[in-house]
Amino acid sequence: MSNQQACGTSQIAGCRFSVHPMTDDFVNVILGALEEVDTSKVWMETDDVSTCVRGRISHIFDVTNAIFVHAAKTGKHVAFSGTFSIGCPGDTEGDVYLAEDDVRLNEDVTKTIEQPTACQFALYPMGDGDYMDVIYHQVQEIAKLGVDVSSVHYATRLDGEANDIFKGLEQVFTKTKESGCSHTVMTVSLSANSPSHKGGK
Amino acid sequence: MSNQQACGTSQIAGCRFSVHPMTDDFVNVILGALEEVDTSKVWMETDDVSTCVRGRISHIFDVTNAIFVHAAKTGKHVAFSGTFSIGCPGDTEGDVYLAEDDVRLNEDVTKTIEQPTACQFALYPMGDGDYMDVIYHQVQEIAKLGVDVSSVHYATRLDGEANDIFKGLEQVFTKTKESGCSHTVMTVSLSANSPSHKGGK
16 A cells, blocks of 8 residues: 555545445435535545545544434434545545535534444554554543443444544544554444444443 | 464454345344354354454355345345454454364355345555555456456445355455465445446346
8 A cells, every 4th residue: 555645634535435224215314314414525426335425534524424313313223334544545536625624514413413323443554653552542532522432353332422423433533644644444333223222322 | 453363364354244224124134134044153243233253264255145145135225334354463262163164054055146236345454565466466356257347436346246246355355365464354345236226237
């Protein structure tokens, strides 16, 4: 993996994700959520498998957070699977969106939506550097947001409010990136309204 | 990421994955698929967010392939999101399953199920080494299985039969691992029976 792009969090970030409402009405749940989210500060493309958003870190998390809570507020069992990345070697399409400021377009609405959520995530810092201390410290920081933190095979588990979980994920992703200048990848699985009544608080 | 475990493909591999049937009847689709799959050669644990299987590479792919096609054969729109990994620093729980032979328990049934599928996957070889040539070559090999190969942001796209796609994924994962001795991670998203009628053949 090469490392030829500009460093710092002004670099373009992205997330390829899917939202899976476990209901016969899944199309309307997805389209309804998308309609309520302002995506004008990100490059976005949807195909039949997933959606890709690219732009500043702040807006990538703002948009994915908003899409998830708007889908989950329907009360249906909704899962989110995504991979966040920054520093991925490749093209520069979408870089124009880096000119946007950091004012989040969806936060005012999103923060009014309470949604107990279970999360499993894993961080993969590519390239040289010892990031483990940074990751360990940042995972502890997530607990300060009122989120329960635990471990499972291959992942860290978070249980709490969706908005707090997204805030924690953005923090650990940003700090890991800032601690070096390479390719950082984070996989995230979220589950809301699971009938098993585990997850969330 | 340390690299303290035994090398080679006799090392324990794992996959943390979720199957998401987009139907009100999602519980029965998942349970029905699980009932038809023989998981006796893998360590397996399911929680409310995902399922983790661990053991030999052959059985990890045999079991995930089987669960996916048994869920998808219902005709419902089914998505699979998972992360395959090998060489992950950590505990040794489940290592007893490495004593199993490579005879696949589900292949005879799975291979009778035709299921057009769309896939997006990404490989992340952690640690030192130049794996890009290996990955590039192995992705070309997948095309020889009769699978269409293309690129999207952050991922490689595969369109074809589910069983061929799983075979291709296992090949590229194994060869990447064999080319070095470190921590290899592969994210996989699969989609079957999407109403958009894209994906598959």
